[in-house]
Amino acid sequence: MTDSLDALNNLPLRDDLRGRSPYGAPMLEVPYALNVNENTHPMPxxxxxxxxxxxxxxxxxxxxxxxxxxxxxxxxxxxxxxxxxxxxxxxxxxxxxxxxxxxxxxxxxxxxxxxxxxxxxxxxxxxxxxxxxxxxxxxxxxxxxxxxxxxxxxxxxxxxxxxxxxxxxxxxxxxxxxxxxxxxxxxxxxxxxxxxxxxxxxxxxxxxxxxxxxxxxxxxxxxxxxxxxxxxxxxxxxxxxxxxxxxxxxxxxxxxxxxxxxxxxxxxxxxxxxYRGRLLANVEDIKKQRDRIVEHLRDLGLSPASSDSNFVFFGGVGDSHGLWQDLLEDGVLIRDVGIPGHLRVTAGTEEETTAFLDSLDRHIERRRDLDPAGT
Incomplete structure (x- = not known):
């Protein structure tokens, strides 16, 4: 147990808070951060x-x-x-x-x-x-x-x-x-x-x-x-x-x-x-990139949900955490949501979306070579 956990447990916390973890997603410096569903388009x-x-x-x-x-x-x-x-x-x-x-x-x-x-x-x-x-x-x-x-x-x-x-x-x-x-x-x-x-x-x-x-x-x-x-x-x-x-x-x-x-x-x-007209104009581009992701994942034999959001949740992944790590090695950070066989990716700009799809293509193919039965 770390010193910080020791110090935390020594505090007179409410019993129902003991052992809990705070909400949070990985905050890593990467070229393509697509893990927390931000609008990645630059502010006009x-x-x-x-x-x-x-x-x-x-x-x-x-x-x-x-x-x-x-x-x-x-x-x-x-x-x-x-x-x-x-x-x-x-x-x-x-x-x-x-x-x-x-x-x-x-x-x-x-x-x-x-x-x-x-x-x-x-x-x-x-x-x-x-x-x-x-x-x-x-x-x-x-x-x-x-x-x-x-x-x-x-x-x-x-x-x-x-x-x-x-x-x-x-x-x-x-x-x-x-x-x-x-x-x-x-x-x-x-x-x-x-x-x-x-x-x-x-x-x-x-x-x-x-x-x-x-x-x-x-x-x-x-x-x-x-x-x-x-x-x-x-x-x-x-x-x-x-x-x-x-x-x-x-x-x-x-x-x-x-x-x-x-x-x-x-x-x-x-x-x-x-300035909502100017800001919401980016929404249509994000939806375009989202739909592009869905179509590409289906072509790969994966199972993306039909998304109504600015992200895509997809299944059909044999080793979801392993694939998440593969993408991270290419500088693409997506979200491991803790559901076996599933991952989630934010629809970013055209450049960010292309980086994700290119990295995914490479690693899906490599994993299929190693395990022809799945990904």
């Missing part, structure tokens, strides 16, 4: 200048607290998401992880359950643990799909205080049919449960109009969570938001920290939203 110069000017203006009053309720940002977010929503339906925080944490602080807690369907975003159990909420792992089909009937039955059986549906799902990249959301919501209403649809990758969906935002009218306990990290290329700015009934926004205000969204963060988000 005009957006950099707009953000810089916005932050410069905000800096003039950094001696004062920012707008606590960030009304201008919420209005701009409402204009972006549409669907008849206004600022009273919108809330923002420092990344969608903080959004989910605030939801759990309000609707989770001791004696309450959070349910999601695994494999899914690995932060959900950690957020549950941090708020003393029990995590319940729902089941998917063998192909990682989720039907309305199965999802509703499991929610009715477990009666969680909160159900999170990740769509498009991470790590599989697949979007849920709206019927799944409707079935889960109907099941949850019988015991007053909250349903959250985590749409971090919604802008990359093959049919973005199938968003759960259109299901909000009349569903007072439905929350749709989004982020500006992916499509807006603002992973470093940490800006997440949700849309819901105004009463949900009022509930979150009970637990948010005072002035939690800095003036610099607000200025950055506003500048990006005002």
């Amino acid at each position: 110069t005009e957006v950099v200048e707009a953000v810089t000017e916005g932050v410069r203006e905000a800096a003039r009053s950094l001696n004062r607290y920012p707008d606590r309720d960030f009304t201008e940002l919420r209005s701009e977010l409402a204009a972006f998401v549409g669907h008849g929503l206004d600022q009273n339906n919108l809330w923002a925080a420092n990344g969608s992880n903080e959004i989910l944490q605030q939801i759990l602080q309000v609707f989770g807690g001791p004696g309450r359950r959070l349910m999601s369907f695994v494999p899914t975003y690995s932060m959900y159990p950690l957020l549950a643990s941090g708020t003393n909420t029990e995590f319940v792992a729902g089941e998917r089909a063998e192909d990682f799909s989720l039907s309305p009937e199965s999802a509703a039955r499991q929610v009715a059986d477990q009666q969680p205080a909160i159900t999170i549906l990740c769509s498009p799902n991470n790590p599989t990249g697949t979007a849920l049919d709206p019927e799944v959301v409707e079935a889960v919501y109907d099941a949850a209403t019988s015991f007053d449960g909250i349903v959250v649809v985590d749409e971090a990758y919604a802008e990359f969906a093959r049919d973005p109009d199938r968003t759960a935002l259109r299901l909000l009218p009349g569903r007072e306990r439905l929350i749709v969570s989004r982020t500006m990290s992916k499509a807006f290329a603002l992973a470093g700015a940490r800006i997440g938001y949700f849309a819901a009934a105004p009463a949900v926004v009022d509930a979150i205000k009970l637990v948010r920290l005072p002035y939690h969204l800095s003036a610099v963060t607000q200025a950055t988000a506003l500048a990006a939203l005002r």
